[in-house]
Amino acid sequence: MVEISTSILSVEKEKIIKTIYNLETAKTDYFHIDVMDGVFVENDTTEKMVEYCDYLSNITNIPLDVHLMVADPQKYIDMFLPYNPNIITIHYEAIKDKSEL
Numbered sequence: 001m002v003e004i005s006t007s008i009l010s011v012e013k014e015k016i017i018k019t020i021y022n023l024e025t026a027k028t029d030y031f032h033i034d035v036m037d038g039v040f041v042e043n044d045t046t047e048k049m050v051e052y053c054d055y056l057s058n059i060t061n062i063p064l065d066v067h068l069m070v071a072d073p074q075k076y077i078d079m080f081l082p083y084n085p086n087i088i089t090i091h092y093e094a095i096k097d098k099s100e101l
Contacts, residue, residue, distance in 0.1 A: 005030035005065040005087075008052055009045060016055055023062075029057055030065040030086065037070040040094055046076075053083045063087075070094060 002098070008027040011019045033053060038044030056064065063077035070076045073090040080088070 003029040004083060006099065007032040007034055007056060009034040009049075011039040011052075013048075013051075017059065020056065020060055024060050025028040030063050031060075033064055033066045033080070035066060035068050035070060035076055035086070037059075037072070040091070041069045041073070046079075050079070053080065057083055065089070068094075 004027075006023050008016070008019065008031055010061075020031075033049050034045055035049050036043045036045045039073060053064065055071075056062070057098055063079075065087040066080045066083075066085040067089045068076045071094055073094050077090075079087060
């Protein structure tokens with residue numbers, strides 16, 4: 001079985017609701033949330049992804065797949081846990097204390 005996790009990073013804010021509806025109708029399995037902090041990677045998408053998670057939590061039951069490209073994964077795990085993601089992906093090299101992993 002193949003599951004599809006659709007990234008919404010490039011969705012324009014004014015089109016987010018319609019896009020979510022269209023993806024839900026198309027039967028996407030997950031909404032992929034690309035979280036970047038501007039430190040671990042160049043771009044910072046944190047504010048946008050939090051805003052999009054707020055939209056998603058109010059209008060769909062499609063699960064979230066949160067991809068953390070951040071220097072401090074624990075901080076961002078705590079930030080996105082309230083959205084009840086089904087998947088959280090972190091980068092091993094971002095973990096300072098490997099025993100915590």
